[in-house]
Amino acid sequence: MAEHLPPEALDAWADALCERFALSRDDVPIALVLDLARDVSKGVARPAAPFSAYVAGLVAGRTGSSPDVAVAAITELAAGWERA
Numbered sequence: 001m002a003e004h005l006p007p008e009a010l011d012a013w014a015d016a017l018c019e020r021f022a023l024s025r026d027d028v029p030i031a032l033v034l035d036l037a038r039d040v041s042k043g044v045a046r047p048a049a050p051f052s053a054y055v056a057g058l059v060a061g062r063t064g065s066s067p068d069v070a071v072a073a074i075t076e077l078a079a080g081w082e083r084a
Contacts, residue, residue, distance in 0.1 A: 043078035
C-alpha cells in the first residue's frame with residue numbers, strides 16, 4: 001500500500017460511512033481532515049493528529065460551528081505549538 005494516498009482513495013470508505021450514518025458527502029470533508037492531521041503531526045506530534053480530528057468534530061458538533069472553523073482553530077494552535 002502506498003504511504004501517501006490522495007483523498008480520492010478514501011472515497012469508498014467515506015461513502016460507506018455516509019450510508020451507515022445517514023450523512024451527505026458534504027458532511028465528510030476528507031481533504032480538510034487529512035490537512036488537519038498533517039499539520040498537527042508536523043506541529044505537535046503524530047499521535048496528536050487523530051485525537052485532534054476527533055476534537056475538531058466534537059467542537060463543531062457541540063458549538064454548531066462549521067468543521068472549517070474548528071479545524072482552522074486547531075491548525076492555528078498547532079502552528080504555534082512549542083514542543084516540551
